[in-house]
Amino acid sequence: MKSYVSCPVCGTKLVKAEEVKEMEFQCGKCKHDLLINVTPSGVSVNLVIRENDTPQKHGKMCFTN
Secondary structure, eight states: OOEEEEOTTTOOEEEEESOEEEEEEEOTTTOOEEEEEEETTEEEEEEEEEETTEEEEEEEEEEOO
C-alpha cells in the first residue's frame, strides 16, 4: 500500500511511495533536507541538519498506516 510523505516543517505533500529506505529529499517549499523511510508498518521523516557538510539527523516524525 502506498503512503504519502509530508514535510514535518511546512506540511507540504512531498511524495507517494510504497517502500523507500533512507531516501534524502529536499522540500520544494521550505528547502529543508529530509531523510525518508517508508515501510509496510509506517512512515518516518527525519529532519537533516548539516554541520560542516556532515549530515546529522535531527528530530523524527513517525506515522503509521
